[in-house]
Amino acid sequence: MSLRLDGQTVFVTGAASGLGRQITTRAAGEGAFVVATDVDDDGGEQTVAEAEDAAAGAGGATYYHLDVTEADAFHDLVDAVAEERGLDGIVNNAGIGHPPNLAEDVSQSTLDYIIDVNVRGVWNGCQAALPHLKANDDGGAIVNVASLAAVLGMPQQSAYSLTKGAVLNYTRAVAAEAGRDGVRANAVCPGVVDTPLGSQVFAGMADDPEEGREKLARQYPLGRLGEPDDVAAPTCFLLSDEAAWITGHGLVIDGGFSSA
Structure with a gap:
């Protein structure tokens, strides 16, 4: 595996399992030092152990507890990481879904919680990271994990589709705003993984x-x-200098589902 993220410091949310675990492991294997965060401490520590094995001395990883809905805690942790190691990229991956349900049957409490994690969590991450990424001489990269539901909308996944559509369009807004400061912002839009x-x-x-x-x-x-690495590999590409002229893009990764 190439070291296309060699020497970078990358912040990943929702790293305790699934896509977040694989993104962390892959990025460490490609030479990054990854700050892995989650509310599941046991899962987060397991992710770090797997990332350290994958890095084999090339990159590395550490874990911090973080609830992405808590803006002050998010800002404080990103500030501390940037002060100690610098910051080259952030992957706002933390997200939740809901059991299949008709739109009119989704409870207000379910909607509030999904918006809080899926939208506010990405907002908090970008707000915390942008000043540091803009201050870099070489800029930086943001990758927000959206979903194919952001592009197509999914039946019985109305609240989830709502939030992931917001993530995709917010990513485009950040890209248009921060590009002149050298910051790229892209989203990945996976099908079902x-x-x-x-x-x-x-x-x-x-x-x-x-x-x-x-x-x-x-x-x-x-x-x-999809398998987790089907998303982790393109995510690491978007973080890297190989994607230096790609910003404001929502990369659909769906095994051809949207073209069928």
Whole structure:
């Protein structure tokens, strides 16, 4: 694996499992020092252990507890990281879904919680990171994890679709605003990936989750669901200098689902 993130410091939220774990591990393996954060401390420490193994001395990782909805804590941690190590990139990955439900049946409390994590969490991350990224001589990169639901909208995933659409358009606004300061902002928009979050979709498709997984996989032209590294690899590309002229883009990673 190339060291295209060699020497960079990258901040990742929602790193305790799924996409966040794989992004952390992959980035460390590509030479970055990754600050992995989550509210699941056991999962976060396991992610760091896996990232250290993948880095094999090239990069590294450390873990901090962080609730992305707490703006002051987010700013304080990013400030501390930037002061100690500098900051080259942030991946705002933390997000939650909801069980399949008709739009009119989604409770207000569910909507509030999903907006708080999926939208406010990304807002807080960008606000905390932007001053430091703008201060870099070489600029910096933001990657926000949106979803295919941001592009297509998904039935029975109305609240989730609402928040991920907001993430995608907010990313474009940040890119347009911060580009002259050398900061790039992009989003990745994955289809269903085989992660704990994806299991909510499987459960809504059939009585047996495994049957739901197989049924959904057949809807993808490539014949399978996404794996975490299918998203982690393009995310690391967008963080790297190889993507130096890419900003304001929502990269759809969906095994051809949206073209079928």
